[in-house]
Amino acid sequence: MKAFTLVLAATLAAGAAHADPQAVTVAQGAGAEAPVVVSGTVADEASKAALLERLRALYGAGRVVDQLAVGAVSTPANWNTYVGRLIGPNLRLVKGGQLKIEGNSVSLRGDVADEAQRQRIAAEIAASLNPTYTVNNGLRVVQSQQAVLDTALADRIIEFESGKAALTPAGTAVLDQMTAALQKLKGVRVEVIGHTDNAGSRAGNLSLSQARAEAVKAYVVGQGIAPDSIAVSGEGPDRPVADNRTPEGKARNRRIEFKVIQ
Numbered sequence: 001m002k003a004f005t006l007v008l009a010a011t012l013a014a015g016a017a018h019a020d021p022q023a024v025t026v027a028q029g030a031g032a033e034a035p036v037v038v039s040g041t042v043a044d045e046a047s048k049a050a051l052l053e054r055l056r057a058l059y060g061a062g063r064v065v066d067q068l069a070v071g072a073v074s075t076p077a078n079w080n081t082y083v084g085r086l087i088g089p090n091l092r093l094v095k096g097g098q099l100k101i102e103g104n105s106v107s108l109r110g111d112v113a114d115e116a117q118r119q120r121i122a123a124e125i126a127a128s129l130n131p132t133y134t135v136n137n138g139l140r141v142v143q144s145q146q147a148v149l150d151t152a153l154a155d156r157i158i159e160f161e162s163g164k165a166a167l168t169p170a171g172t173a174v175l176d177q178m179t180a181a182l183q184k185l186k187g188v189r190v191e192v193i194g195h196t197d198n199a200g201s202r203a204g205n206l207s208l209s210q211a212r213a214e215a216v217k218a219y220v221v222g223q224g225i226a227p228d229s230i231a232v233s234g235e236g237p238d239r240p241v242a243d244n245r246t247p248e249g250k251a252r253n254r255r256i257e258f259k260v261i262q
Contacts, residue, residue: 039067047080054087076104076132085128090121094139109138113147145185149258152181158216158256165211167219175216178258179223182230185260191231192216193257197250198237210234216256231261 038055042048048068056064083101091099094110108125112118122137129135143151158178159171167175182190194209194216213232221227242249 037065037067041069041071041073043070043073043075045070050080050084051087054084058087058089058091082129082133086125088124088128090124093117093121095142104133105136106133107136107138110140111142112139113141113144115141117141145188146260148181148184149178149190149260152177153258157251157254160212160215160254163208165208165215167215172219175219176223179220179225182220182225189229189231189261191233191259191261193259194232194234194236195239195241195253195255195257196237197253198240198244199250202236202238206234206236208234209236212256 038052042051048070052064052066052068079101086099086101086106093112094108095112098107098109100107106125106129108122112121118137118139118141121139122135126133126135153174156174158174159168160166161168192213194211194213196205196209198205210233213234217227217230217232220230237244237253240249240253241255242252244250244253
């Protein structure tokens with residue numbers, strides 16, 4: 001996962017020792033629990049405490065590393081209030097990016113999951129500021145690895161012969177498209193998980209779901225996917241997604257799931 005950087009920049013007050021603007025930077029390393037390093041300069045201890053409190057509430061106190069300084073900086077009216085509004089839950093949706101507030105100018109860049117998310121984040125940022133602020137939305141849509149698989153499968157069922165682990169022609173047609181999706185995920189491990197409805201014994205369904213997952217792996221490996229990139233498991237009837245009391249529900253429960261695990 002790419003790092004996420006938040007930059008909050010103020011203008012130095014007249015007579016300050018440095019010629020360049022000081023910045024408060026919040027950098028999140030790779031990984032869901034990586035440290036969030038906060039660095040730069042704020043106007044006073046109260047501003048520093050408020051900023052750290054906000055970040056710790058968002059990311060967890062144990063993840064925030066304080067490298068903030070207090071110095072002679074000048075900010076627009078109510079700047080700390082507006083900065084606090086911008087440090088909200090939506091920042092956790094942005095990966096490998098940067099939020100920079102420099103005076104009344106706000107720019108945001110980084111990766112998000114879809115266009116709706118990109119527009120919503122930018123709109124909520126704009127709504128949290130007064131009209132003197134300008135917002136530059138530099139977010140880009142980058143599909144996640146799991147989304148690549150979900151989009152390729154598109155909620156379709158990979159069909160097998162009734163009660164067997166033999167793929168039907170319709171099933172192999174879907175797997176041809178899944179193979180193309182898997183080829184895009186270089187260096188990523190994927191688990192193929194078999195599921196059944198609740199007809200018959202649980203032991204028999206566990207065995208059948210495992211065999212079907214193995215059959216899927218064998219097919220995609222035969223199409224050029226590296227064997228060690230595919231793990232398999234069979235969940236049998238234990239994780240239904242629909243009502244087993246209806247034929248439609250049973251059909252939906254007889255499915256193959258593709259899950260990114262690395």
